[in-house]
Amino acid sequence: MTDRRSIAVVTAGLSEDASTTRLARAVGQAASDAVVRGGGQEPEVRLVTLRDIAHGITDAMLTGMVPEPVQAAMDAVLTADALVAATPTYKASYSGLFKEFFDLFDEGALENLPTVVAATGGSPRHSLVLDTALRPLMSYLKALTLPIGVYAATEDWADASLQSRIERAGAALAGMLDAGNRGLAASSAPARPAREVRDEFATVPDFADLLASVQR
Amino acid sequence: MQLGIFTIGDVTTDPTTGKTPTEHERIKATVAMAKKAEELGMDVFATGQHHNPPFAAPANPPVLMGAVAAQTENIQLSTATTLITTTDPVRIAEDYAYAQHLADGRVDLTLGRGNTGPVYPWFGKDIRQGIPLAVENYQLLHKLWREENVNFSGRFRTPLQGFTATPRPMDDVPPFVWHGSIRSPEIPEQAAFYGDGFFHNNIFWNKEHTERMVAFYRQRYEYYGHGSADQAIVGLGGQVFMAKNSQDAVRQFRPYFDNAPVYGHGPSLESFMEQTPLTVGSPQQVIERTLSFRDYAGDYQRQLFLVDHAGLPLKTVLEQMDMLGEEVFPVLRKEFDALRPAHVPQAPTHESLVARHLAGKDPIPGGGPDSQAAKDRAAKAEAAEAAQQDSKK
Incomplete structure (x- = not known):
C-alpha cells in the first residue's frame, strides 16, 4: 500500500472521559491495528469530538455559516478513507448533537464511505439503536455502513466480549481500507470516488446548456 | 463608486423597549430613509420584496420606487432583491419600465431567487425549480425589454403570441440588471452570460465565499467577451453600526444583534464580526473594513449597507445614515475612486447605458464573435459536424 489511509472517529460523547469516546477510539484503534497486522502502513486516526464544537454546530444550524473549527471537523470526515461514528443512546436514539453534526453535510457527501456505527447506552435493551437509528441516518447519507456495529451497555465494560466485538468491527473496517477499494470492486458496489471536498464551481453548467434545459 | 443603503423591511420588536412598529410606521420610516439618503447625497436606495410577515417590504417594489421617485431628484432606486422566480416576468418588465419613466431613468434592479420556501407554492411554483425559473424568467424579461411583438413558449408560464x-x-x-446570489454559481454564470452586474449580499457568509463567487463571475464575464475580468460590474452588501467610539457602538448594538432575525440567539457579536463583513465600531473602523472588501472583490462598483433591521428605531437609523453620509461615504468615495484604474468602469447609470446603446455597444448575450465563448461554440459545432460526417460514412 502506498498512500497512508485515514480513519475519522466521530464521537458525540459529552463528558471528559465519556464511554462513547472510549468506544469510538477503541474501534478506530482496532481498525488501525488490523491494518498494521496486515502489513499496511499505520493509518492516521482523526478524533472528532463533537462536544468541543457543539456551540459552532448550533451556530451553523442557525445561520447557515459554518465556523472554522466545525468546517475542519467536517473536512476531517469528508477527506477520510473510513469513518467510525459513535453516539450515546438518548431516548431510544442518537443524541441531538450527533444528528445536528451530520445534518450539516450535503446530500451524498459521505457516499460509499466505509463506516462502522457504534453506540453506548445504560442498558443492553437499547442495543438495536444501531439498526433503528444510526443505520437509517447513515443510509440516507449514502455511507457504506458495515453490517457489523458495536453497542456497549454499561455492564459490557466488565465483559471481555466487548473487546472482541470491537476488534471484529475494527478488522472489518480495516478490510475496507486494505488495498484501496479492491474489496469493494470485487463486490457489486461502485468504487468510492476520491474523497475530495467537492468543488461546486467546477461543475457549473455552461449557461447555454442551462438555457437549453428550459427551452421546449 | 456608488454608495448607498438597502432595506429588507423587517418589522421587528425593538429589544431594548419592547416596542414593535406598526406596518404603517415601518412603511413610512422606509420612505423617510429614502428621502434622507437623497438629502445626504447617497447614490442608491434599494428595497427588498416580500410576501410574508414579519416584513413590510413591498410585494412589488415599483410601488415604493414610484413613491420615492416622486419625492427625490437624484438618488438611484434599486432592489435587494426582486424575486425573479415567483414574479411574472411580464409584470417585472412592465412595472419596472413604468417606474423607470417616473424616476427619469433612476431605476435598476437586483434579481434574486428568494429564500422563503412557501412563497414558491403560494405563487404556483416549485422551489426545486429555483434555478430553471430564474433562467427562463430572465430570458423572457430580457426579451420583453428589447423586442416588440414577442412570441414566447416556456416551461413555466403561459405562452405569448405577438405580445x-x-x-x-x-x-x-432597459433598467440595468444585477443578479444576486449568496452561493449558487449558476447565478454569476447567468450575470456573466448577459454582461449584467453581479451583486453579493456579503452579509451572512464568510468572505471566502463572496470572494469565490465574485472571482467566478469576473472570469466568466471575460469568457463571454464583455470586457476583461476586472471590468465586470460587481456590487456588495455590508452591515454596519457606528458610534463615535467603538465600545459605545458595541454596547448599543449588542441587544439588537443578539435578538436579530436570522443570526440572533446564535453566534456572539464578536465571532460574527470576525466571520462576516459586519462592522460595529467607529466610522474610521467602518471605512477601513469597507476598503478591505476591495482586497477580495477587486475594484467594484456598488456598495450598499443594511442599517435599519433588527428593530432599530427610525431615530437611530437616521443617525446611522448621518454618520455614513457625512463621515464614511465621502472618504470611501475618494479612496475607492483613487484606487480604481482608468479602464475599470463606474456603475452603469441611465445616461451611460443610453450612450452605450447609441454607440451600438450593448452586450451580446453569450458573447460576440470575438469572445472565447463564441470560439468555443464554433469549435464544438465543427466537432459535432465532423462526428456526424464520420457516422454517415
Whole structure:
C-alpha cells in the first residue's frame, strides 16, 4: 500500500472521559491495528469530538455559516478513507448533537464511505439503536455502513466480549481500507470516488446548456 | 463608486423597549430613509420584496420606487432583491419600465431567487425549480425589454403570441440588471452570460465565499467577451453600526444583534464580526473594513449597507445614515475612486447605458464573435459536424 489511509472517529460523547469516546477510539484503534497486522502502513486516526464544537454546530444550524473549527471537523470526515461514528443512546436514539453534526453535510457527501456505527447506552435493551437509528441516518447519507456495529451497555465494560466485538468491527473496517477499494470492486458496489471536498464551481453548467434545459 | 443603503423591511420588536412598529410606521420610516439618503447625497436606495410577515417590504417594489421617485431628484432606486422566480416576468418588465419613466431613468434592479420556501407554492411554483425559473424568467424579461411583438413558449408560464410589454423602457434602454446570489454559481454564470452586474449580499457568509463567487463571475464575464475580468460590474452588501467610539457602538448594538432575525440567539457579536463583513465600531473602523472588501472583490462598483433591521428605531437609523453620509461615504468615495484604474468602469447609470446603446455597444448575450465563448461554440459545432460526417460514412 502506498498512500497512508485515514480513519475519522466521530464521537458525540459529552463528558471528559465519556464511554462513547472510549468506544469510538477503541474501534478506530482496532481498525488501525488490523491494518498494521496486515502489513499496511499505520493509518492516521482523526478524533472528532463533537462536544468541543457543539456551540459552532448550533451556530451553523442557525445561520447557515459554518465556523472554522466545525468546517475542519467536517473536512476531517469528508477527506477520510473510513469513518467510525459513535453516539450515546438518548431516548431510544442518537443524541441531538450527533444528528445536528451530520445534518450539516450535503446530500451524498459521505457516499460509499466505509463506516462502522457504534453506540453506548445504560442498558443492553437499547442495543438495536444501531439498526433503528444510526443505520437509517447513515443510509440516507449514502455511507457504506458495515453490517457489523458495536453497542456497549454499561455492564459490557466488565465483559471481555466487548473487546472482541470491537476488534471484529475494527478488522472489518480495516478490510475496507486494505488495498484501496479492491474489496469493494470485487463486490457489486461502485468504487468510492476520491474523497475530495467537492468543488461546486467546477461543475457549473455552461449557461447555454442551462438555457437549453428550459427551452421546449 | 456608488454608495448607498438597502432595506429588507423587517418589522421587528425593538429589544431594548419592547416596542414593535406598526406596518404603517415601518412603511413610512422606509420612505423617510429614502428621502434622507437623497438629502445626504447617497447614490442608491434599494428595497427588498416580500410576501410574508414579519416584513413590510413591498410585494412589488415599483410601488415604493414610484413613491420615492416622486419625492427625490437624484438618488438611484434599486432592489435587494426582486424575486425573479415567483414574479411574472411580464409584470417585472412592465412595472419596472413604468417606474423607470417616473424616476427619469433612476431605476435598476437586483434579481434574486428568494429564500422563503412557501412563497414558491403560494405563487404556483416549485422551489426545486429555483434555478430553471430564474433562467427562463430572465430570458423572457430580457426579451420583453428589447423586442416588440414577442412570441414566447416556456416551461413555466403561459405562452405569448405577438405580445408587446408596455410601456417600452425609457429611451429604449432597459433598467440595468444585477443578479444576486449568496452561493449558487449558476447565478454569476447567468450575470456573466448577459454582461449584467453581479451583486453579493456579503452579509451572512464568510468572505471566502463572496470572494469565490465574485472571482467566478469576473472570469466568466471575460469568457463571454464583455470586457476583461476586472471590468465586470460587481456590487456588495455590508452591515454596519457606528458610534463615535467603538465600545459605545458595541454596547448599543449588542441587544439588537443578539435578538436579530436570522443570526440572533446564535453566534456572539464578536465571532460574527470576525466571520462576516459586519462592522460595529467607529466610522474610521467602518471605512477601513469597507476598503478591505476591495482586497477580495477587486475594484467594484456598488456598495450598499443594511442599517435599519433588527428593530432599530427610525431615530437611530437616521443617525446611522448621518454618520455614513457625512463621515464614511465621502472618504470611501475618494479612496475607492483613487484606487480604481482608468479602464475599470463606474456603475452603469441611465445616461451611460443610453450612450452605450447609441454607440451600438450593448452586450451580446453569450458573447460576440470575438469572445472565447463564441470560439468555443464554433469549435464544438465543427466537432459535432465532423462526428456526424464520420457516422454517415
